[in-house]
Amino acid sequence: xxxxxxxxxxxxxxxxxxxxxxxxxxxxxxxxxxxxxxxxxxxxxxxxxxxxxxxxxxxxxxxxxxxxxxxxxxxxxxxxxxxxxxxxxxxxxxxxxxxxxxxxxxxxxxxxxxxxxxxxxxxxxxxxxxxxxxxxxxxxxxxxxxxxxxxxxxxxxxxxxxxx
Amino acid sequence: xxxxxxxxxxxxxxxxxxxxxxxxxxxxxxxxxxxxxxxxxxxxxxxxxxxxxxxxxxxxxxxxxxxxxxxxxxxxxxxxxxxxxxxxxxxxxxxxxxxxxxxxxxxxxxxxxxxxxxxxxxxxxxxxxxxxxxxxxxxxxxxxxxxxxxxxxxxxxxxxxxxx
DNA sequence: GGGCATTTACTCGGATATGATGTGTCCGAGTCACGGGGG
DNA sequence: CCCCCGTGACTCGGACACATCATATCCGAGTAAATGCCC
Numbered sequence: 392x393x394x395x396x397x398x399x400x401x402x403x404x405x406x407x408x409x410x411x412x413x414x415x416x417x418x419x420x421x422x423x424x425x426x427x428x429x430x431x432x433x434x435x436x437x438x439x440x441x442x443x444x445x446x447x448x449x450x451x452x453x454x455x456x457x458x459x460x461x462x463x464x465x466x467x468x469x470x471x472x473x474x475x476x477x478x479x480x481x482x483x484x485x486x487x488x489x490x491x492x493x494x495x496x497x498x499x500x501x502x503x504x505x506x507x508x509x510x511x512x513x514x515x516x517x518x519x520x521x522x523x524x525x526x527x528x529x530x531x532x533x534x535x536x537x538x539x540x541x542x543x544x545x546x547x548x549x550x551x552x553x554x555x
Numbered sequence: 556x557x558x559x560x561x562x563x564x565x566x567x568x569x570x571x572x573x574x575x576x577x578x579x580x581x582x583x584x585x586x587x588x589x590x591x592x593x594x595x596x597x598x599x600x601x602x603x604x605x606x607x608x609x610x611x612x613x614x615x616x617x618x619x620x621x622x623x624x625x626x627x628x629x630x631x632x633x634x635x636x637x638x639x640x641x642x643x644x645x646x647x648x649x650x651x652x653x654x655x656x657x658x659x660x661x662x663x664x665x666x667x668x669x670x671x672x673x674x675x676x677x678x679x680x681x682x683x684x685x686x687x688x689x690x691x692x693x694x695x696x697x698x699x700x701x702x703x704x705x706x707x708x709x710x711x712x713x714x715x716x717x718x719x
Numbered sequence: 720g721g722g723c724a725t726t727t728a729c730t731c732g733g734a735t736a737t738g739a740t741g742t743g744t745c746c747g748a749g750t751c752a753c754g755g756g757g758g
Numbered sequence: 759c760c761c762c763c764g765t766g767a768c769t770c771g772g773a774c775a776c777a778t779c780a781t782a783t784c785c786g787a788g789t790a791a792a793t794g795c796c797c
Contacts, residue, residue, distance in 0.1 A: 392639040393646070394556055394673075395741065402669050403650055418769060427653040431744050438771065450769045451751035467672055475556040482557070486567055487700070489591040492708040494701050504695025505566050508631055509558075512683035519676035531668025536651070537658050544656040559780065582730060595783050602732065614730045615789035 397436040398474045400428055402528070404437065405445070405470060409462035409529040411548070418455035421551060425544075436474060443473035462529055468520035481509040561600040562638045564592055566692070568601065569609070569634060573626035573693040575712070580619035585715060589708075600638060607637035626693055632684035645673040 404422050408415065419437055423430035437456050440446045447459040458465065483506035488499060502510075533541075568586050572579065583601055587594035601620050604610045611623045622629065647670035652663060666674075697705075 392556070392558055393642065393644050397742085398645070399648060399650060399669070406669065420769085425654045425656065426650045427655075428650065429743070432742070434770075435743085441770085448770060449751085450749055450771095452753085452768050453751070454769050456770090467676075471673075478557065480557050481562070484563060486563060486590045486592065487696075487704075490589045491591075492589065492704055492711050494703045494707070498701035498703065499699075501699060504692050504699060505563070505570065507695075508684070508687045508692065509635075512631075512680045515683045516676045516680035519679045520672070523672045528668050528672065531671075532651075535663075535665060535668060537662035539658045539662065540651075540656055543658065547656050561781085584730085593782070596781070598731075599733095599782085605731085612731060613789085614732095614787090616727095616729050616791050618730045618789075620731090 392480070394471070395475055397432065398471065400426065400433055401436040401440055401474050402467070402470050404433070404456070405440070405458065405462075405465065405525055406528050406532050408446070408456065408458050409525050410532065413461075414457060416449050416453065416455035416457045421455070425547070440470070440473050443469065445469060445473055458525075462525035465525040466521050467523040467525075467528065468517055470525075471520055479510065480513055481506065556644070558635070559639055561596065562635065564590065564597055565600040565604055565638050566631070566634050568597070568620070569604070569622070569629065569689055570692050570696050572610070572620065572622050573689050574696065577625075578621060580613050580617065580621045582619035585619070589711070604634070604637050607633065609633060609637055622689075626689035629689040630685050631687040631689075631692065632681055634689075635684055643674065644677055645670065 403426060404417075407422070407425070408417060411417075419430055419434040422428075422437070423433045426433075437446060437448075441448050441456070444459055445465055446456045448454070448456055483502060485499070485503070487493070487503055488496065501507075567590060568581075571586070571589070572581060575581070583594055583598040586592075586601070587597045590597075601610060601612075605612050605620070608623055609629055610620045612618070612620055647666060649663070649667070651657070651667055652660065665671075
């Protein structure tokens with residue numbers, strides 16, 4: 392019961408794309424270098440985001456990944472589900488119906504209380520994630536990032552994108 | 556990002572113990588037969604519950620597992636954490652500090668907004684699980700279980716416990 | 720008949736295999752930019 | 759000088775190994791009951 396390692400990378404990458412001018416494309420090579428991450432595996436995460444329709448891809452020179460929608464239209468839940476899957480965390484196998492005391496299926500009308508309780512908690516979790524969008528995350532990031540780093544990052548991207 | 560298979564078994568087992576007279580001890584063999592589950596692996600789940608202090612064990616003949624506390628004092632969250640662990644689902648590795656644009660650690664005061672948002676959702680999930688206790692689950696179970704099964708189960712346990 | 724030591728059967732607990740899933744990597748398909756040649 | 763075509767380099771995407779953790783199982787340690795023996 393834990394999130395995959397790449398989730399953090401994917402969200403930070405999206406946040407970075409949201410912070411740059413709209414329409415900016417960043418290749419996985421630059422993203423990986425910026426965060427000091429393994430390029431190939433980060434690309435796999437971006438691929439998942441692409442399949443989920445969160446980012447768009449451009450191949451060839453000057454290509455890369457860019458947000459497919461305005462950052463306000465991308466929720467945290469969508470990113471989490473893109474990386475970790477959108478399946479229910481709890482899978483009820485209805486063991487109450489099994490064993491020597493089980494009775495015919497038609498006698499069970501609704502999911503058992505255990506499943507309902509766990510699913511309710513999951514719903515609360517999803518709801519909380521759905522309240523936050525990428526624009527919010529970007530705002531928080533801008534506010535809490537040290538000014539020194541913002542200046543450094545801006546300069547770094549200018550050099551990298553111009554020099555290419 | 557999913558719960559382990561044994562979580563369902565563990566909770567159902569606890570619910571069953573809560574439904575029987577207080578102080579009842581059930582060995583893993585009976586539990587496994589009742590739910591039609593592999594005995595050895597179910598025992599492993601019960602072991603986790605025991606280590607978490609949710610159930611008590613008695614070895615030897617007439618031994619087994621029994622609730623360590625009144626069912627109203629055992630929350631769903633405690634059972635889930637006993638089986639799946641109580642670690643945070645999201646582990647922030649602070650990649651924002653890495654890479655060529657990172658600055659000295661002292662400039663970062665609080666966790667980044669991404670981690671805070673994910674942790675907040677986790678907190679909502681835990682809170683929801685903490686609202687439900689084993690007595691609630693037992694009540695729901697009593698209400699939704701077909702009367703035929705309740706009668707069958709009662710008879711089954713009487714025979715098994717008496718015949719032993 | 721009562722009490723005690725011994726045996727016996729039963730139970731949990733941790734150490735031990737196996738399989739699935741997440742982690743990490745690589746190379747080919749596709750695409751755009753650039754450069755050279757022709758009009 | 760402008761346009762077009764061929765070339766080349768760059769990028770993503772899925773196929774391919776590896777590691778880790780969940781799944782599944784087994785046998786030994788420990789315990790309480792039952793038994794048989796002695797008083």
